[in-house]
Amino acid sequence: xxxxAQPEDQVNVAEGNPLTVKCTYSVSGNPYLFxxxxxxxxxxxxxxxxxxxxxxxxxxxxxxxEFNKSQTSFHLKKPSALVSDSALYFCAVRxxxxxxxxxxxGDGTTLTVKP
Amino acid sequence: DTAVSxxxxxxxxxxxNDKSIKCEQNLGHDTMYWYKxxxxxxxxxxxxxxxxxxxxxxxxxxxxxxxxxxKAHLNLHINSLELxxxxxxxxxxSQGQGSSYNEQFFGPGTRLTVL
Numbered sequence: 501x502x503x504x505a506q507p508e509d510q511v512n513v514a515e516g517n518p519l520t521v522k523c524t525y526s527v528s529g530n531p532y533l534f535x536x537x538x539x540x541x542x543x544x545x546x547x548x549x550x551x552x553x554x555x556x557x558x559x560x561x562x563x564x565x566e567f568n569k570s571q572t573s574f575h576l577k578k579p580s581a582l583v584s585d586s587a588l589y590f591c592a593v594r595x596x597x598x599x600x601x602x603x604x605x606g607d608g609t610t611l612t613v614k615p
Numbered sequence: 616d617t618a619v620s621x622x623x624x625x626x627x628x629x630x631x632n633d634k635s636i637k638c639e640q641n642l643g644h645d646t647m648y649w650y651k652x653x654x655x656x657x658x659x660x661x662x663x664x665x666x667x668x669x670x671x672x673x674x675x676x677x678x679x680x681x682x683x684x685x686k687a688h689l690n691l692h693i694n695s696l697e698l699x700x701x702x703x704x705x706x707x708x709s710q711g712q713g714s715s716y717n718e719q720f721f722g723p724g725t726r727l728t729v730l
Contacts, residue, residue, distance in 0.1 A: 532716045543619070543705055543721035544658075551716045588656060594716075601646065601715055602671050605658045 502527040504593050506606035513581045513613055521576040521609045523591030533574040534592040534603065535565055544590060550574060561585070581613045618642050619722035621706050627728045628696055635692045636725045638706030646670075647689035648707040648719065649681060658705075664689055693727075701729045 503526045513519045525531055532551055536544040548559025550567040558564045565576045574591060591606040619640045628634055640647065648671075649661040663671035664683040678694045689706060706722040709715065 534718055536719075536721075538656075541724075543723050544707075544719075546718040546720070549716065549718055590658060596716075601665075601709075601711075602660060602663065603719065604660075608656050608658070 502531075502593050502595050502602075502604045504591050504604050504606035506589075506591055506609045508609050509607075510610045510612065513611070515583055515613050515615050516580050519578050519581040519585070519611065519613070521589050521591075521611060523574045523576065523606060524572050525574060525591070525593040526572060527593055527595045529595050529597040532594040532596055533565075533567060534594070535559065535563070535574075535576050536590045536592065536605075538588040538590065538608075540587075547576070547589075581611075583613050583615055586611055586613045619706055619708055619720050621704075621722040621725050623725060624723065625726050625728075627730065629730055630696055630698060632696050633692070633694045634696060634727070635690055636704055636706075636727075637688070637690045638722055639688050640706075640708040640720070640722075641687065642708055642710075642720060644708040644710045644720070645686050646709050646711065646715070647683065647686070648709075649689065649691050650705040650707060650721075652703040652705060652724070654702070662689075662691075696727075696729045698729050701727055703727070 534549045535547040538544045555567045592603045594603045646665045648663045662681045667683045680692045683689045703724045707719040709719045710717045
């Protein structure tokens, strides 16, 4: 079985400050890990993914995420938050070797960036 | 040039009715999905098709029946609608299946309201 935990329902940061949205995962094998963002009344948009190799992954809109195998984490980060980053963020995991390609999504974290 | 499109965007109907939601992707992907997002924004996979073949079928009432006439289309038919079916339904697509590391592309969603 695979699972994803996003321990924070809500993250609040001031514009210009660094932000972190946390994600931990559990899979029986090796994971593929993804971050998606959802703006109000829109579908999810892909931000970045970890497949293999370098643990630091860079993605869209200045976001990056660090894969930590020992802590089974894949936290999303951005050095300087913008008000326009305010949205709902989902972490997702897929087992590399099974589960018919099914992705399991976390419950989402609402990021609010205040001016 | 919409990548993943869904119709209708909004659907309001009475309990007991039968309704369908259509999804089309023009990305040339061979895997398509249906997700349900509830009022708390939790996202759950319902079905996945690869090249018109059902590969993921989560614990969904058999009132829900997906149909894939070709790999660019995945429709969702719902019989005998219930109040609890009210949600936003998202269609998505991705390239590859099984252990694929490719991200998913989501449609804009269909907001279903059952009265």
